[in-house]
Amino acid sequence: MLTDIIKNDKIWSTSPGVSVGQEVMDFRWGRSRGEEGIAVVINFLLANARLVLGVGGAAVLGIATLAVKRLIERAGREADDEKVEQKMSESWEELSLVSASPKSIRKGLESVVMKHVAKATKSQKADLCQPQQQKSSLEEKPVKASESQRPKSLQLSLTLQDRLHQYYSTRAALTPEVVHRAESLALDICTEVQGFLHTTNPDMPLGEMSLGGSLLDDLQVVRADHACLLVPLQLEPSLWRLIPGEETLLTHPLHWMVRRVNLEYFPRGRSYWDRFLVGGYLSCRALVNMLSKAVMETMNWPSLSSTLDCLVRPVLGGDELKLEIRPERGDPLFISIVPVLREADVVLTAQVELTRPWDSAWHLSLYPWETRRLAQLDSADRGVRRVVLKTLKAVCRRCPALRPLAAAPLVNLILHLSDKDLDWSEGCLSGRFQQCVWELIGYLEEGVLPSYFKSGVNLLNGMTDEEVDEMGFMLYCAVSEPDILLI
Template sequence: MGIHYKHNNNKNKMKNAGLYGDSAGQEVMDFRWGRSRGEEGIAVVINFLLANARLVLGVGGAAVLGIATLAVKRLIERAGRAAEDEKVEQKMSESWEELGLVSASPKSIRKGLESVVMKHVAKATKPQKADLCQPQQQKSSLNEKPVNAAEPQRPKSLQLSLTLQDRLQQYYSTRAALVPEVVHRAESLALDICIEVQGFLHSTNPDMPLGEMSLGGSLLDDLQVVRADHACLLVPLQLEPSLWRLIPGEETLLTHPLHWMVRRVNLEYFPRGRSYWDRFLVGGYLSCRALVSMLSKAVMETMNWPSLSSTLDCLVRPVLGGDELKLEIRPERGDTLFISVVPVLREADVVLTAQVELTQPWDSAWHLSLYPWETQRLTQLDSADQGVRRALLKTLKAVCRHCPALRPLTAAPLANLILHLSDTDVDWSEGCLSGRFQQCVWELIGYLEQGVLPSYFKPSVNMLNGVTEEEVDEMGFMLYCAVSEPDILLI
């Protein structure tokens, strides 16, 4: 028994496609309770509830089905906590009466579910909303002017829209946006690490053809939220154009649009050994895993980290035990900063990254980063119409980071969601922030119901790949509640 969604069974957690530096298999929900009495009858009622809900709700019913399932689960858990069998029957009877499901039609089932769930949500969020809005209410009362009875009153919907607009702006400034001084301090520290790693590699491997190292990711693009705690150190590899060819994933045996390969060519004229990178060839292709392994030994296991820590007055050490090349920096003040060391290959507007954690189990596969394309497109659109797409993206990222139910939604799917909306909605002015925010909530519910959020630049790539069924249920429930009570996302 469970709610079945059409999404991939990949057991890996969703990761941001690109250089964000942000860094589960499919399960059928199994409701268990400890008492045997009445189990068969309860199961029949639950099956009847879900079957009728599916019949009524159709294509758009995933969110309400999620609410139905969680509501029924809550009722069963409530019954399971009773001390005596009589209390079980009494609790279950009261619960079904509350939902109005006894001898009810499918239409009344849906209405009862929505009213009960929203009643509990409103009750739970009322104190938090009152506390959060108190300073704003005090400020408005000081400047409040007497209302003339003859003056037309604003429509209720407009008042709600303006209130949400103010709440979003307050949330952005207090919860999403980072203090410039904090960002500058993190960037300066990351740059110091970059200079030290580059100098060490040049001195120990002078024949390795590397370009100028640089920092990248959301910290440098003003897209990081909540804390300045991660960045990317980009290590560009210089390949001879006549000896190497970048092959799109669709043209390889992998057939994955984000898994590219780097083939060694012209071996008949330029045999192996003409290029420094020939030592990492596996089956005629440049092995991503072999290259990452070399850098791990050359940097992570060789650099004198205690000496570097003493020089920079902070603790610097490699994060060992995984495929990712990552450094941990703990300054005397401020948040811990993680820096991912990412080898990259560039050709025109194509950026390939050596991230084994994204391309495993294929040792020779390279990852096509869509992050530069997404960031550039968002910037271009906002520059053209003075839009708030980037501000909306940062707000949504902060909401998902603060809300446990929405944490599986990382930066990449949210960015692609906004890019898709930009093709259909023309007004992205500052005054429309609340409208676009609510629309994102609606669109996410639809994408979760389908189990597919296509990549903006690669439609064959599902940005929800790897999200489990249980996570979909929890996210759908939270977002559906936010349709009527958007403030629950801004707590």
């Protein structure tokens, strides 16, 4: 535990790793000596919260800010000594979390956070209801007192289960008409791209192109705005071998390589794909660059736009092959062109943005395995895993603090949880949703969420400490007030 000495308006630390006399921070604000002391404590709290609490650091920051704000506001006005002493002790009880051990901090964190969150959520609900009340007061038709109370009483009677169903139907799920319109538009683009490639590169051995992704699997939420155009490459089985990442120098379980074999019997040039060989391996980057020139830079997009009665244009400036489609009505649609290799149940994709900086590495897609397993589990027990997943995806997409959580961590979270709890019936929707929140908090605390099919893959990699803090704080708040996630 840190032992701090306030000396000459500076904090000196005798904690391990920081020598005595080492200057940590200079605090020079406040109008009186008392305020300087408070400033020192609070600035120390703000500077060291993440070190002490990890994910919960953001929660302590919020608590400290509230407490100090009250202290400073009370210092500027006169009040009864008894009330001042009582309120000061309450504020300093919250601030005492800083000097406690990490274990006691975690025990006291939840109760303190929930007390403030409950108050904030109530005021937030009142603010959200205020515009509706003002709107109803402006209506010319008079409203009886009993009728005006119905919405409020109905809202209070709704259980978490009811609110989740309401959120799913109004916020998460897409209507069949919207999905059909997006699929039809994506299929038109697929047909045009495939016809163009067969015309300009007739000797390129390609399979039948198809659409893929969450739009086709009924897992897309909020808006139907993205899909994948899968371009299957046909390799000669006797000339190529797919090698797992663990067997190569890459050692990454999701980074595979495609090796050219039997060169002594079938020399280079026997296969069409030999032109993309780099060091004996099929180069993912070379193939993507070829498709970028053959499709993105060559197709007549203005002509295609006039044919389909919508704006179609390539999204330039990145490694991903992506098209933007803007129809006359509805949301814009983004289509990613993804070359794929299939062998049995293994699906490798050429996505340079996922395998950077290895030019010859291919990405092992776990998406087919995850969606297949999810569908099998729900079909076996008529469960609500897909509903929970789509609700969580919508919550993360609509909440800025949770937006870094992509679909992959959420679906793997539910698959892990399905091994622990077997009851996923309709009546357990709220319980499973709350349990997912708790499980996410635990994974964020550890900083590791392993893949269901590849335990060596951490699905939380790439997230910054600030993002983890914000997500952890939001989920802590949602434990006692799930409504903050369902707005």
